[in-house]
Amino acid sequence: MHSGFVGLIGRPNVGKSTLINSIVGAKVAITSSKPQTTRNIIQGIYNDSDTQIVFVDTPGIHKPNDRLGEVLNKQAYYSIEDTDIILLLTDIKTKMGKGDLFVLDKLRDTNKPVILVINKIDSVTKEDILNKILEFKDLFPFTEIVPVSALKHKNINELISVIKKYLPDQIKYYGDNEITNRSLDFIMAEIVREKVFILTKEEVPHAVTCVTERVEVSKTSYKIYISIIVDRDSLKKIIIGSNGSMIKDIGSKARKDLETLLKRKVYLDLRVKTVKKWRDQERYLAEYGFNDFESE
Numbered sequence: 001m002h003s004g005f006v007g008l009i010g011r012p013n014v015g016k017s018t019l020i021n022s023i024v025g026a027k028v029a030i031t032s033s034k035p036q037t038t039r040n041i042i043q044g045i046y047n048d049s050d051t052q053i054v055f056v057d058t059p060g061i062h063k064p065n066d067r068l069g070e071v072l073n074k075q076a077y078y079s080i081e082d083t084d085i086i087l088l089l090t091d092i093k094t095k096m097g098k099g100d101l102f103v104l105d106k107l108r109d110t111n112k113p114v115i116l117v118i119n120k121i122d123s124v125t126k127e128d129i130l131n132k133i134l135e136f137k138d139l140f141p142f143t144e145i146v147p148v149s150a151l152k153h154k155n156i157n158e159l160i161s162v163i164k165k166y167l168p169d170q171i172k173y174y175g176d177n178e179i180t181n182r183s184l185d186f187i188m189a190e191i192v193r194e195k196v197f198i199l200t201k202e203e204v205p206h207a208v209t210c211v212t213e214r215v216e217v218s219k220t221s222y223k224i225y226i227s228i229i230v231d232r233d234s235l236k237k238i239i240i241g242s243n244g245s246m247i248k249d250i251g252s253k254a255r256k257d258l259e260t261l262l263k264r265k266v267y268l269d270l271r272v273k274t275v276k277k278w279r280d281q282e283r284y285l286a287e288y289g290f291n292d293f294e295s296e
Helices: 016-024 067-082 098-106 126-137 156-164 184-203 233-240 242-262 278-287
Strands: 002-010 042-048 051-057 085-091 114-119 144-147 209-217 221-230 265-274
Touching: 002 016, 002 098, 016 042, 016 051, 016 085, 016 114, 016 156, 051 156, 085 098, 114 126, 114 156, 126 144, 144 156, 184 209, 184 221, 184 233, 184 242, 221 233, 221 242, 233 242, 233 265, 242 265
Parallel strands: 002 051, 002 085, 085 114, 114 144, 221 265
Antiparallel strands: 042 051, 209 221
């Protein structure tokens, strides 16, 4: 048995959450095109006959311009400090920029294996892949470079094989059937938050939080009560939409994912609540035992 913790870092929106979901084979981390979608340290657990790899998905590293940005960066730096192997993800379709150099600078003092993962290769040529490798290889002494498509599950097995070479431990941290360290309540709330981001697009900022307040379980179904927390009434109006059209759409799409996750019929009750201050949001979440939310 070989095992270890693997941290995923990179600029926002390079596909870290998609990669973890692809490896684990289930939605344990939400995805959207909105930067900083991931606001919490989420672990996805890969198991096979002789290996357990704990992947740590963190918020995209960026230069913060507000309190939330500082919190997200602090969480992301966990991957550099407290994991065994680091995967640096980059989007092959995005040109090298200050954001990439900012992330590389944070890696200068690490003595851990750093594997460059070039993501989103499913719609580019081999020449494009080679050019991206050449763009990065002289900037940092990467242990390995692996091109993948997390969305299409391309070259994922090769990435797993590469990671296995550097796993330091020989113990099992989680059970064979566990795929994440997160609670079911957390995952359900995150699925709703994902749909808010996807459907409202740029109208709603990434500071929206969702919390599962109550779950009623029967032999054939779940009734799930989830609140969408915003910090001002104008966002509440956008999420509800004209005659409730947006909240209905959010609920419909979230319910489909929840039924896939839970393998039962789901009745979803969504409420939008305004909690105006950041600290008040934290207290609200704590009332429901939602300690998965990490702000410090």
